[in-house]
Amino acid sequence: MAKQFTEIEDAHRAFIEDQHIFFTGTAGAEGYVNVSPKGMDSLRVLGPNRILWRNLTGSGNETAGHLAQVNRITLMWCSFTKRPLILRCYGTARVIHRNDPDWAALNAEFPEERGARQIYDVAVEMVQTSCGYSIPFFDYVAERDTLHKWAETKGDDGLRDYWLEKNTRTLNGAETGIAEGNIPT
Known part of the structure; x- marks a missing residue:
């Protein structure tokens, strides 16, 4: 019942x-696989093979650390x-931090949000659809x-302190790219 596509078609985009809600999946070379639910206004389909996802502050920062080790990501949506x-959508992603030159332009794709932490510029290599017959209604x-x-x-100072305490390393100790230069000042 599954079908594969080389790009996001108009029906997929709709x-x-x-x-x-959508879910992200990543894994480093070793350690835990991370699957996270995401919501709010944090995702844009920019083309047939490109998605922007703005990551907001959370209790962990697994995706950034995993992508620094093994550049692969899966995004998943299911109908309720x-x-x-x-x-x-399967692919790879470039991590954009606040100090990166294209942060301002890419962040402008979304509503203002103080807790914006990173943007993932996802290059979609394959799209797969499947039935979802067992998914409950919500x-x-x-x-x-x-x-x-x-x-x-929290404000900018509180976010900076939180990121330094909670978001600089993954559960398995990998660096996430959050450092003094990539946090609110």
């Missing part, structure tokens, strides 16, 4: 844009509404504003 479908109620309020309360 499906992606309709979803309120009437049309059963699972869609995965009703979307609303976005949570907890992360936004938390980042606003």
Whole structure:
């Protein structure tokens, strides 16, 4: 039942844009595989083989550390509404930090968010769809504003301290690229 495609087609893009949640998957050379749910207004399909995902502050920073070791990423969406479908985009990603020259232009693709930590510029190599017949129905109620309020309360100094304490290394000790030059000042 699975079908593979070399690019994100218009129907895939419409499906992606309709979803309120997506999942990321990465793994370093050793250690834990990371799968994370993502929400809020943090993803843009920029072309048939390009996705931008703006990563917001979280309790860990596995994706950045994994990509520095092994550059591969999977993004996944699944429908919780009437049309059963699972869609995965497989590829590689470039990590953009706040001090990188193209941060401002890429970050401008999204609404203002103090807790924005990195942007992943994903080069999609393959798209796969599958049925999703076993996925249950869920009703979307609303976005949570907890992360936004938390980042606003922390402020730039608080975010910098948090990133230095919680986001510089993965669970397996790999560097994530968050350092003094890549955090709010």
